[in-house]
Amino acid sequence: MKNYLSLASGVFVIAVAGPIAAGSSPQSAPALQQAGTPAQQQNANVPAGNAANGRKLFTSFGCYQCHNYEAQGGSAGPRLAPRPIAYAQFMKYVRHPTNEMPPFTEKTVKDAELTDIYAFLRAQPAPPDLDKIPLLK
Amino acid sequence: MAKNGSVDRRDFLKSAAVTGAALVGSAAGADAQTAPPAPAAAPPAPGTAPVAPREADPSPETDIVTTDRPGGDFMVDVLKALNFEYIAANPGSSFRGIHESIINYGNNTSPEFITCCHEESSVAMAHAYAKVEGKPMGVLVHGTVGLQHAAMAIYNAYCDRVPIVIMAGNTLDATMRRPGVEWAHSVQDAAAMVRDFIKWDDLPWSLPHYAESMVRAYKIAMTPPMMPVLIVLDGGLQEDPISAEVKERLRIPKLTLTSPPQGEAGAVAEAARLLVNAQNPVIIADRAARTPAGMTHLVELAELLQAPVVDQGGRMNFPSRHPLNLTSAGGRQLIGNADVILGLELTDFWGTVDSFRDSLVRSSRSMVKPGTKLISITAGDLYVKGNYQDFQRYPEVDIAMAADAEATLPALVEAAKKLVTGDRRRVFDERGKKLAETQANARDRARLEATYAWDASPISTARLTAELWAQIKNDDWAVVSESGNTSGWSRRLWDFNKSYQWAGGSGGAGVGYGAPAAVGAALAHKKHGRLSVTIQGDGDFMYAPGVWWTAAHHKIPLLAVMHNNRAYHQEVMHVQRMGNRHNRGITRAHIGTTLEDPFINYAQVVKGMGVYSEGPISNPNDLGPALKRALDVVRKGEPALVDVVTQPR
Secondary structure, three states, X not given: OHHHHOOOOOOOOOOOOOOOEOOOOOOOOOOOEOOOOHHHHHXXXXXXXXXXXXXXXXHHOOOHHHHOOOOOOEOOEOOOOOOEOOHHHHHHHHHOOOOOOOOOOOOOOXXXXXXXXXXXXXXXXXXXXXXXXXHHO | OOOOOEOOHHHHHHHHHHHHHHHHHHHHOOOOOOOOOOOOOOOOOOOOOOOOOOOOOOXXXXXXXXXXXXXXXXXXXXXXXXXXXXXXXXXXXXXXXXXXXXXXXXXXXXOEEEXXXXXXXXXXXXXXXXXXXXXXXXXXXXXXXXXXXXXXXXXXXXXXXXXXXEEEEEOOOHHHOOXXXXXXXXOOOHHHHHHHHOOEEEOXXXXXXXXXXXXXXXXXXXXXXXXXXXXXXXXXXXXXXXXXHHHHHOOOOOOXXXXXXXXXXXXXXXXXXXXXXXXXXXXXXXXXXXXXHHHHHHHHHHHXXXXXXXEOOOOOOOOOOOOOEOHHXXXXXXXXXXXXXXXXXXXXXXXXXXXXXXXXXOEEEEOOOOOOEEEEEOHXXXXXXXXXXXXXXXXXXXXXXXXXXXXXXXXXXXXXHHHOOHHHHHHHHXXXXXXXXXXXXXXXXXXXXXXXXXXXXXXXXXXXXXXXXXXHOOOOEEXXXXXXXXXXXXXXXXXXXXXXXEOOOOOOOOOOOHHXXXXXXXXXXXXXXXXXXXXXXXXXXXXXXXXXXXXXXXXXXXXXXXXXXXXXXXXXXXXXXXXXXXXXXXXXXXXXXXXXXXOOOHHHHHHOOOOEEEEEEOOHHHXXXXXXXXXXXXXXXXXXXXXXXXXXX
């Protein structure tokens, strides 16, 4: 629990105590998942990318470690998908993170590979309807 | 020489040595006053004392080798007087005397000997037991190798401020040691190795001394800040008969526990004034609630002030669904907006109000706004050692009460009540409504977040937690340990409202605590008929998995649900961070940090120790039925384990 609170002993201390939607994180965490249409508008000219390859890279490059395999987020990193932040913002943040995320430089991750990862995030399905999950009522 | 054909080992050997010396004197005519000098084939060198034979074989009539009342029996009398329920131990010859007295003289009840497969398990079991039961369990270890095995677990308990009474066997008299192993298992100063992270130790020289030191040790361990203590038990003291002279002096001193230190009245009044007048007070609790009363007092204070509470989880401080529990609603935002922060037994006040960035250039910044008043109440200020750095960075607080938080809360509540005016009451009520709304929203958000990756395989930690909650929520349940990191889902989704439903963490972050702590806490819950559950990290499990045999052997009901992410995941992240920072090798962080090739089948591991098990389970739809089957076993009084292959966190 203490790691979750990220008050004492967490290594990657982007807490997930609050929503991760753009502009509303209580932790000053970056907006890595968009709630509405602005990102969709900004993404009009995003390269297609290969979502299947992106899923593999999401694991092999270690993204899953903080964001989990389905990019659903966890105590160490926010939810990224579905509806990730705008492509340009995503590319910029990965290169120059301002919070606890380690940097992924061009030397280690090519733009094309990031584009594939972005395609994977966009392709993630929406979760089941909360009201249809009895265990969460 | 003892009665009834028994003999004191020391007296016997002493007699034998004296006899030998007398024989020398007689043979050599050493009595200078009465005997003339006798011729000697090889006269002793000038200046040397008379030399006794190297060995003295007892004559048949003195070779009496039994005793009816060894010192260990009295040691058991003391253990019973102190009301120890259990002694956890991996057997060791240096404490064979008291071991035998416990099981025969003491009839293996109060205390009952709990057979452990590793001393780290013995201590971690005692650690968690104490947090549930509110009193120490006894632990027996070898003074050397056993204490070495136990050391990390002792450190965890020290950091977690938990009382444990550890007894270490040792053979002090070098001339009485058996050749070979007993020498390797003997030590001049057994406590030296752990003295930096225990509160007190002693080496009793007699049985009366033992009784006094055990009562003193118990009292010291139970005085906040509570910590482990160590008593070294000499082998001779355990095994030798109680002589008539010593018997006359045997008594067990009265135990009077120290009243926990309460905050100074002036400081309490000033803290109350600040809290009552604050616009945005925040209460943060870590190891605050030592007893069930602790949670009651904290609820009273929070409700009086209508102030939000952040429960850092060192103890079960505050009900998880209380409208003022803002733990899951953004602790940093609360801290940033606060004008008064009350910290109750915080492990790390500095880290609570400051952020720290682990980047190539490490940096930190305060999260509180200028002028925010910080109030600390902690018994930790009463006892600090220098070598191990668990005391964390220096916090610049405005009021520091070196006192027990739980003991201070009633006075703080009363002082605050006197200051609450009608105007303040209206402000409080308005604040409380907003906080309740925020808390409800946070709960809704948590439920919504749990839907993401709901059907994923590996299974999400949210799904695992929700499936388990569905199975236990109608029982009298308790989470006995959580190891690994499940993103705090149980605290976000479950209704924790009883003081025993959460047992905190390891204290020192020494991995390997989770499994034995779960068994120890479950042992404490057993007599209360509570359903004990643990979410068990795979890396933690592998440190000392033999504790599952202990659970099976002693029929300790406990359900473990494996959070099997097949890695020391925190370390994967650390290595990944280094790879990124050094601009290379970001695909190789799994080397040395993961538990794969081969995967470990935890169900098979515990099955071999007589424990019911299921798994590994990767399909989330299989999880609920497996948990139900396992819980059927646990409700009948036995342990069970369900291995679940999970997302990393």
